[in-house]
Amino acid sequence: MRGAWGHGLRTVGDTTLSIVGRIGAVVLFLGQILRHSGTSFRRFGLVIREVYFAGVQSLIIILVSGLFVGMVLGLQGFETLQSYGSSESVGVLVALSLMRELGPVVSALLFASRAGSAITAEIGLMKATEQLSAMEMMAVNPLARVVAPRFWGGVISLPLLAVLFAAMGILGGFLVTVVMLGVDSGAFWSQMQAAVDFHHDILNGVIKSLVFGVAVSAIATFEGYEAPPTAEGVSGATTRTVVSSSLAILALDLLLTAFMMKGWN
Amino acid sequence: MIHQVEIRDLNFGYGEQLVLKGINLTVPKGSLVAIMGLSGCGKTTLLRLMGGQLLARQGSVRVAGQELNHMNEAQLYAMRRQVGVLFQFGALFTDLSVFDNVAFQMREHTRLPESMIRDLTLMKLNAVGLRGVQSLMPAELSGGMARRVAMARATALDPALILYDEPFTGLDPISLGAIGRLIRQLNDALGATSVLVTHDVQESMKIVDYIYFVSDGVIVAQGTPEEIHASALPFVHQFVWGEADGPLPFHYPGPTLKMDFGDERGQA
Numbered sequence: 326m327r328g329a330w331g332h333g334l335r336t337v338g339d340t341t342l343s344i345v346g347r348i349g350a351v352v353l354f355l356g357q358i359l360r361h362s363g364t365s366f367r368r369f370g371l372v373i374r375e376v377y378f379a380g381v382q383s384l385i386i387i388l389v390s391g392l393f394v395g396m397v398l399g400l401q402g403f404e405t406l407q408s409y410g411s412s413e414s415v416g417v418l419v420a421l422s423l424m425r426e427l428g429p430v431v432s433a434l435l436f437a438s439r440a441g442s443a444i445t446a447e448i449g450l451m452k453a454t455e456q457l458s459a460m461e462m463m464a465v466n467p468l469a470r471v472v473a474p475r476f477w478g479g480v481i482s483l484p485l486l487a488v489l490f491a492a493m494g495i496l497g498g499f500l501v502t503v504v505m506l507g508v509d510s511g512a513f514w515s516q517m518q519a520a521v522d523f524h525h526d527i528l529n530g531v532i533k534s535l536v537f538g539v540a541v542s543a544i545a546t547f548e549g550y551e552a553p554p555t556a557e558g559v560s561g562a563t564t565r566t567v568v569s570s571s572l573a574i575l576a577l578d579l580l581l582t583a584f585m586m587k588g589w590n
Numbered sequence: 591m592i593h594q595v596e597i598r599d600l601n602f603g604y605g606e607q608l609v610l611k612g613i614n615l616t617v618p619k620g621s622l623v624a625i626m627g628l629s630g631c632g633k634t635t636l637l638r639l640m641g642g643q644l645l646a647r648q649g650s651v652r653v654a655g656q657e658l659n660h661m662n663e664a665q666l667y668a669m670r671r672q673v674g675v676l677f678q679f680g681a682l683f684t685d686l687s688v689f690d691n692v693a694f695q696m697r698e699h700t701r702l703p704e705s706m707i708r709d710l711t712l713m714k715l716n717a718v719g720l721r722g723v724q725s726l727m728p729a730e731l732s733g734g735m736a737r738r739v740a741m742a743r744a745t746a747l748d749p750a751l752i753l754y755d756e757p758f759t760g761l762d763p764i765s766l767g768a769i770g771r772l773i774r775q776l777n778d779a780l781g782a783t784s785v786l787v788t789h790d791v792q793e794s795m796k797i798v799d800y801i802y803f804v805s806d807g808v809i810v811a812q813g814t815p816e817e818i819h820a821s822a823l824p825f826v827h828q829f830v831w832g833e834a835d836g837p838l839p840f841h842y843p844g845p846t847l848k849m850d851f852g853d854e855r856g857q858a
Contacts, residue, residue, distance in 0.1 A: 451684075454684070455677045455681035456682075456683055456684070459681035459683075460683075461643065462673065462675040463675075463694065464667040464670040464671045464695075464699065465695075
């Protein structure tokens with residue numbers, strides 16, 4: 326019995342140490358990216374190209390998801406608020422939910438699945454096919470030429486995608502509640518305008534998505550760069566990117582929300 | 591004689607296991623030298639040590655008179671501008687066209703106008719006979735063509751030292767002969783020094799000036815192609831003539847045949 330407890334405890338300890346070690350490695354890698362980011366800013370075209378691949382090519386999934394999430398929020402909100410006789414406030418509920426939480430969090434989760442995994446697979450395959458080694462031997466640092474532009478491309482893209490997600494969500498909420506369920510259009514917009522605060526709601530949402538962008542991009546580039554140079558290694562790295570990024574987004578969301586709420590009081 | 595590469599008493603290993611033991615090797619300027627040996631004998635590791643991708647555990651690796659072990663990152667990158675490397679499978683950048691692959695180093699390391707980069711790139715592609723594929727992507731090339739594009743890229747900045755890692759692997763006989771001749775021609779035309787890691791004896795004997803044989807991390811024989819051809823050393827004889835029996839075992843060490851088959855068959 327004691328042996329089983331000991332083994333269990335050892336497993337928990339090993340796993341904890343491994344997770345902490347991995348977080349430390351990502352943070353050190355982030356430091357290296359920042360150190361080698363000069364090229365990305367001197368040749369901003371490299372970053373713009375990555376904004377296109379990570380951001381523009383994620384637009385469809387972000388916009389469609391935003392529309393559906395907004396529609397569901399509108400439906401659920403209308404149903405609940407109607408029983409309290411305040412269905413006109415559904416616009417406030419949709420807007421605040423999207424700007425404070427769902428916009429940054431859901432768009433970051435979608436971004437990690439679509440763009441994050443693609444970044445990991447691309448860098449991992451470049452490593453497996455010796456393209457990164459070839460670059461090193463050409464006296465070009467892959468951290469500066471390959472990793473940093475992809476990192477900054479992700480950091481710039483995610484806040485923009487989150488804003489678009491929230492905008493589409495509000496449109497979806499409007500379509501369901503105003504067009505389909507007959508909520509007064511004036512009440513929908515005016516209550517939303519009165520309740521939404523630029524600093525507390527919009528800016529804080531953008532700050533959240535910026536932090537998520539840093540986390541997802543750092544994890545995605547790290548996993549690709551450190552992936553074992555085999556088919557199995559690259560596939561494992563893409564899976565780790567999605568899992569680690571999703572957990573990081575949810576954990577960071579809790580922390581950021583707690584800090585931001587403290588600021589409101 | 592001036593040496594482009596000079597390796598003295600080199601030891602290198604991964605963890606506890608020594609891969610290269612007491613290697614002494616020189617590559618005179620302007621020559622084409624082959625390093626041969628069986629797969630896994632440490633040839634590519636030796637090439638990576640010359641390019642500064644790995645650092646010696648003991649001993650010295652000097653390229654153009656500079657000790658690689660004492661270089662910082664900036665010095666290493668400055669040295670690599672004088673080195674061209676052909677990787678085993680080309681390692682072309684898959685997101686760039688053939689033209690952009692060859693122009694890559696010129697754009698990264700020079701301030702040449704785009705019109706001049708275009709002319710130089712087309713000249714390099716012409717030298718390997720592939721000016722006509724400049725707009726294709728690497729995925730659209732055959733293995734031999736990809737290797738030739740990689741050669742054009744490796745020589746883009748007219749390097750003083752060119753390292754070839756298994757340039758003949760997986761090529762048809764025509765491409766194999768063409769690549770061999772190109773290696774020799776590029777070396778002589780550029781006034782460069784080349785090191786060729788290969789286990790293709792017949793093809794490399796036609797083009798190289800000197801050969802080192804590596805086995806189990808040690809240089810076991812060396813000489814000019816004529817000397818190697820005439821060598822009576824059992825190792826060299828077995829390798830050059832491709833014989834199954836000799837000092838180089840075909841089978842990886844393991845249990846005896848009797849242990850794996852005999853007893854069980856007997857019991858059955």
